[in-house]
Amino acid sequence: MTQLDPNWQSDALDPSLGFFEQTLAVRGGYHRTDEGEHSEAIFATSSYVYKNAQDAADHFNGNKKGNVYSRHTNPTVRAFERRLALLENGERCVATASGMGAILTMCLAYLQAGDHLLCAKQLFGSSVALFDTYFQAFGVEVSYVDCFDNAAWAAAIRPNTKVLYCESPSNPLAQIADLQFLSELAHGHGALLIVDNCFATPVLQKPLDLGADVVIHSASKYIDGQGRVLGGALIGSDELMEKAFGVVRTGGISLSPFNAWVLLKGLETLSLRMKTHCENANQVAQFLTNHPQVKAVHFSGLPTHPSHEIAKRQHNALTGVQGGAFGAIIGFEVADQASAWQVIDSTQMISITNNLGDAKSTITHPATTTHFRMTPEARMQAGVSDGLIRLSVGLEDVQDIIADLSRGLDSLGN
Ligand SMILES: Cc1ncc(COP(=O)(O)O)c(C=O)c1O
Structure with missing residues (x-):
């Protein structure tokens, strides 16, 4: 028997004890196995073994929760996801292979042809390339406003606007979007506010607390903190993360266990x-x-x-x-x-x-x-x-x- 619990809701620390944030950064989200390891284990496995054919069928038909394949879930990746979700005050986190993988997941999970994506002008170049080159070709309308200009955001909303997206602080001019205003604007029009929190990290800013629906990270930056691995993540409600998870596991945008382990350790000192x-x-x-x-x-x-x-x-x-x-x-x-x-x-x-x-x-x-x-x-x-x-x-x-x-x-x- 292992203490690993594949249930997304579970947590290695009892939250009712009320741990401070830095303690969660060091210890949150990991379930020690019966081996008694002190440092988190790297589960370098692509697949998982079932007790028998019925057990395998139960895992596939959803009667049993558990690991099926590491494109879907992996214990080391899940530990990173739990820890980052705790730090961002989100219900659930879905890790991705890179920050751009998280942004691609956002587009695939929350937009479809005919929808409008309203973005800040001040974005990382590859995000703009992804939206303009690929998603416009798939029939998603994309338009841009200055991230700090509340009136411009309000004026640019269309009846089909489904997502408001910004980086705050922005790359590379450190302009700040008013996240509380944007979340109210988005919700007033039935849209989502999604924030790339890569520059601030949860240490400086928690967009979900300010009303955002989804937080995005390039974990390749401060979360790693030593330029070793690529990684990304989305954090938000169970419902929104279930959609993101579907894209990641089906599309294979999954984070590798080794990278997850590096990022898990990175969070400790963030x-x-x-x-x-x-x-x-x-x-x-x-x-x-x-x-x-x-x-x-x-x-x-x-x-x-x-x-x-x-x-x-x-x-x-x-x-x-x-x-x-x-x-x-x-x-x-x-x-x-x-x-x-x-x-x-x-x-x-x-x-x-x-x-x-x-x-x-x-x-x-x-x-x-x-x-x-x-x-x-x-x-x-x-x-x-x-x-x-x-x-x-x-x-x-x-x-x-x-x-x-x-x-x-x-x-x-x-
Ligand atoms: C603000 C921001 N978001 C997303 C990304 C993309 O992240 P990754 O390189 O992990 O794909 C970057 C990369 O520089 C970035 O600066």
Whole structure:
């Protein structure tokens, strides 16, 4: 007999005992097996064995709950799903092979031909490519508004709008959508509000508490936190997650057990990492603001950022973070593409890579990397200028991060 319980509702910790969030991040969601392992086990198996033919039939016809095949469920994946659901205050989580896998699942689960998907303009480039290239071809109408413009969202609603979708904070300008307003707007029109919470993580923001119906994650970012694996997730009510689960298991968008294990361990330290990420970012943003070669700094922790007030309201205040917790992605602009490339190429330590949310600071030129698939007009509308640099502030000593940025920025003056 194993203590593994395939019931989605079950939890290794008795919730009536009222554990604090950091305890859930470290211990939530895992059912220890009879082997007594302390660290969570990786169930590297594609299929599962039944007691007899009747038992197999019962698993397939739904009379018995349990594992059938790892494209459907896997104990390690399920432990990650339970833990993330606890942290996002959701009833259930469905893990996917990547963040884009979660966004594809969202489209397949909640939209069909003739529906309208209303999105923020400020989205990750591949999300825009997925909606415009594939879903428009399948007969889904897609339109875009500025994520921070409540009046524009309200004006763009159509009778067939089924999903409002945004990233908040947005990539790469850290603009903030008013999630409470958007959830009321969506629900008033029978639509869902779906929020990509990848930049804030549940440590800084819980969109479900603000009225969102589904939260999406690229777990490849802060949840992993060390740039090792790809993963994604959707979190929401049982009813909505059952639809997402159907897409994932049928479409094979499933997370691998090994990746689930890495992400499960990543959740344990997420809040500790986010505190330092945020503290370092506050200091780097201050440095960039004061540098004469920097034309603009896009970071909602700065009182001059248009989303500063709403970020303060919407983001959880992390105790002990000097200057407040506003995330750790900073967009900053220099004169043009040549200057941006010079700054990037002058770094000695910061990694030139498009990933973010890593312990290592990363730097990228969005116009020619993450957002290059967008048309120049769409890029301009999303505020992705040729001189824009995106920095993901890592966990190195902040003095080294600032020194590395100084190398390139100071050389622009020569
Ligand atoms: C905000 C956001 N959402 C989704 C994704 C896609 O995630 P993945 O790379 O895990 O597919 C990314 C990737 O950079 C992202 O930045």
